Structure formats: structure tokens, C-alpha cells
Amino acid sequence: MVCNRLVIAGIMVTGCTGSDGPSPFDSAATATMGTTNASDATSSPTTAAGTGQSTGSGSDGVDEDTGFKFDLEDPDSPGGVTMGCDKVDLLFVIDDSGSMSDNQDKLTAAFPGMAQTIDDTLVAQQGIDYRIGVISSNITDETMCLLGALCGPGYLGRLQHDEGRVPCSDVPTGRWIEGSEGAAAVGDQFTCIASLPQAQDFNGIPEGGSEAPLEATRMALVDRVADAEQYNLGFLRDDALLVLVLVTDEDDQSVWMTATNWPLFGGPGSIAPVSDFHDMLVGLKGGHPENLVAVAISGPASGGGETDAPRIHAFLDLVAPNSYWADISGSDYSTPLQEALELIEGSCENFIPPAG
Known part of the structure; x- marks a missing residue:
């Protein structure tokens, strides 16, 4: 089903484990969402039962002839506003x-096909305005940059271009x-920038x-929006659906980065609770x-050995039903x-535009 407006913001792929620790996000949390089980899905939208069915809800407002979804005023939405998106980050x-x-x-081999589908449906038929950003999951500390580690575009949250x-x-x-x-x-540009150079240590030696x-x-x-550099200013739009795409063969190992808390010198610091990132x-x-x-x-939530990614699956659970998992080992x-x-198309139907 195609929706009136769509915004894709991010896709993540990763995996790691860790215990909860102090949170840097207390002031950013504004809302939470109930969880469902996403860990049983395999190359399909996550569901409460793990059956591979999409969890996108709602079928009202569908034109039976075209199958397209039109924006409808939802009495349960804030102020009865019209729901739906026309932008995706x-x-x-x-x-x-x-x-x-x-x-x-x-x-990079599969992405051009996705770009063509977006163009043929969401753009050509619905006028969706979308953009794509790429970053590395590497959070090498700024101090490491002075010692030769990779820290240019793509690193420390800077958009890779x-x-x-x-x-x-x-x-x-x-x-x-x-x-x-x-x-x-779009396909050519993504293929060009998404094959990231291998991470290096402070001696310029490839590392994990x-x-x-x-x-x-x-x-x-x-x-990277609020600091003096404002490297990514303008990418994230208030009126766009944000889509994170995570691609990784290990679990998330996120710590709150400060001058005295980094994973490469004497680290790692305390693992930040997954819920903090969701709330942020x-x-x-x-x-x-x-x-x-x-x-x-x-990797799966468990049973995949070194690729197990319980924290990533916990994050998907928090975002459900707007979440999807596929196995990194697929060919x-x-x-x-x-x-x-x-899933993105279905999620667009329930997008709540900003007030005003």
C-alpha cells in the first residue's frame, strides 16, 4: 500500500551486548512505546508473534480501485490532524x-533496485520527497583523530559523502x-559512498x-547538528518520516562519549541503555x-554466535510495529x-505531522 507522504531517515545494521549504565539522554526523552517481540523475524517486518507479517496497522481510506492510501483525519491523533507523510529521511x-x-x-548491489522501486511508486505516483544519509557505526573519539584514526566524513556521526x-x-x-x-x-551515489573504508586504529592499522x-x-x-561545525545541519526534517537502517555483523556497543569515556583508550565506558536512544x-x-x-x-537476537545482536533486537522491539529485521548472513x-x-510505506500512513 502506498501512502501520501514518506520520509526515510535511517537504516542501521549492527550487533552487540552490554549491561545498562548511566544515561546521557534523560533530558531528551519525551515519549516511550510498548514493546513487541522482533527477534524471531527473518527477512521480513517484525511482528508480535514473529510470523513475518507486517505490523503496520490501519486500512481505512484505501481506494479499492487504485490501492493507494489517502490522508485521513484521525480522531485519535492530536487535535484531529490529518495523518500521513510526504517526506522521508x-x-x-x-x-x-x-x-x-x-x-x-x-x-550496495541490492540498493539500486530499492531506489528504482521508490522512484516508480512513491515518487512518480505520490510525489514523495526523500533523501538518504550514510554514516559509519564507528564512534572513534575526537582525540583519536589527532593520532591518525579515521575521523573524517562518515565518522563520529558525520555524513559520508x-x-x-x-x-x-x-x-x-x-x-x-x-x-x-x-x-x-541515487543508486550510483549510494554505491559509491556506502562501501566504507575499513576502520583503523591510532597507528593507521586496520582493526575491528x-x-x-x-x-x-x-x-x-x-x-553534528548542534556543535560549532554543524556538519549535518539540514538533513533531518521535522515534517519527514525518519527511517534508520542499521547494517552490522556485531551487536551495538554504544557508550555515552565524553572526554573521559571512550572505548579505545582504557574503555569501554558504561553501555548506555537501548531505551535512551529510542526515547531520544x-x-x-x-x-x-x-x-x-x-x-x-x-545477526539474530541469540543463537548466531559472534553475530548475536540482542541490543539491536531490543531496540527493534521498542520501535515495533515500525521495525524490520533481516539476517546479515543472507546471500x-x-x-x-x-x-x-x-513497512516504510505502511508507517507513512500513521505519520503525525508537526503542529502548525
Whole structure:
């Protein structure tokens, strides 16, 4: 089902474990959302029962001839406002560790098909305005930058807009990809920038990286907007559906980054509760959980060995029913990306526009 407005903000793929610790987000939390079980899904939208069925709700307002969803005034929404989205901000958070090169290749191979589907349906038929940002899940501390570690575009939440691991010239003209450039250009630009260079240590030696997609997301949408550099200012729009796409083969290892709390020197610090990141993101979307979507291509919640990602699955549970999981070990990511797009379309129907 296609909705009137759509905004994709982020997609994360990662995995890690950790215990709850002090939270840096107390002031940002504005709303919470009930949880459902997302850990049983395999390449399909998450559901309470783990059956692979989409959890998007609502079928009112569907034209029986076209199948399109039109904006309707919802009596249960704040002030009876018209629900639905016409913008999508999509943020891909990609693991740059050495074990991820093949997975990055599968992602970039499958993405042009997703871009074409967006162009053929959401853009051509509904006039959806979408944009795509890419960042690394690596949260190397600023201090490490002075010692030779990777810390340019893509790192510490900065949007990646340069040539990645694979030589290419189709880089975006700005710091993110605009859907208005058309599916072919969007596909080429994503393929160019999403193959991230392998993480390095402070001696410039390839290393495992610090897979912290949730903290990297916070840095991208909060720190890199509010600091003096304002590197990502303008990417996140108040009136857009935010979509996070997480791609990783390890669990989230997010800590609250400060001058004395980093994972590469004497660390790691205390693992931040997953709920803090969820509440922070809901706060950025006006306190409306409906305005957030999370997609993860990662390991399972358990039983996957080193790829187990219980924290990522806990995050998906909090975002449910607007969440989707696919197994990072799959041979082709085309189907997961297309199914995630279906979830995004359904989530757009329940988007609550900002007041005014």
C-alpha cells in the first residue's frame, strides 16, 4: 500500500551486548512505546508473534480501485490532524569493521533496485520527497583523530559523502543524497559512498572498529547538528518520516562519549541503555513514536554466535510495529530492502505531522 507522504531517515545494521549504565539522554526523552517481540523475524517486518507479517496497522481510506492510501483525519491523533507523510529521511548506519566488506558489497548491489522501486511508486505516483544519509557505526573519539584514526566524513556521526572503499566518482553534490536526482543517480551515489573504508586504529592499522550504531545515530542527528561545525545541519526534517537502517555483523556497543569515556583508550565506558536512544529519537520526532521506523540487517537476537545482536533486537522491539529485521548472513539483500520499503510505506500512513 502506498501512502501520501514518506520520509526515510535511517537504516542501521549492527550487533552487540552490554549491561545498562548511566544515561546521557534523560533530558531528551519525551515519549516511550510498548514493546513487541522482533527477534524471531527473518527477512521480513517484525511482528508480535514473529510470523513475518507486517505490523503496520490501519486500512481505512484505501481506494479499492487504485490501492493507494489517502490522508485521513484521525480522531485519535492530536487535535484531529490529518495523518500521513510526504517526506522521508533515510539514514544508513553501516558497520566498517574488517569482516563487513562482503556485507557492504551485498548492500550496495541490492540498493539500486530499492531506489528504482521508490522512484516508480512513491515518487512518480505520490510525489514523495526523500533523501538518504550514510554514516559509519564507528564512534572513534575526537582525540583519536589527532593520532591518525579515521575521523573524517562518515565518522563520529558525520555524513559520508566521499569515495569509499571502492574507487568511484559518483559522489553526492552535497553531504547527503537527494531523491530528486532520480533512481539511477541515487543508486550510483549510494554505491559509491556506502562501501566504507575499513576502520583503523591510532597507528593507521586496520582493526575491528567500534560498532556503536545507536550512539553514531545520536551523534549524527544531535551532536553534528548542534556543535560549532554543524556538519549535518539540514538533513533531518521535522515534517519527514525518519527511517534508520542499521547494517552490522556485531551487536551495538554504544557508550555515552565524553572526554573521559571512550572505548579505545582504557574503555569501554558504561553501555548506555537501548531505551535512551529510542526515547531520544522519538523526542526528535516531536514525541510521536509513529514518526520513527527502524530497519536492521544484523545477526539474530541469540543463537548466531559472534553475530548475536540482542541490543539491536531490543531496540527493534521498542520501535515495533515500525521495525524490520533481516539476517546479515543472507546471500542477497534485495528482498530485505524491498520488504523494508513496504513497512516504510505502511508507517507513512500513521505519520503525525508537526503542529502548525
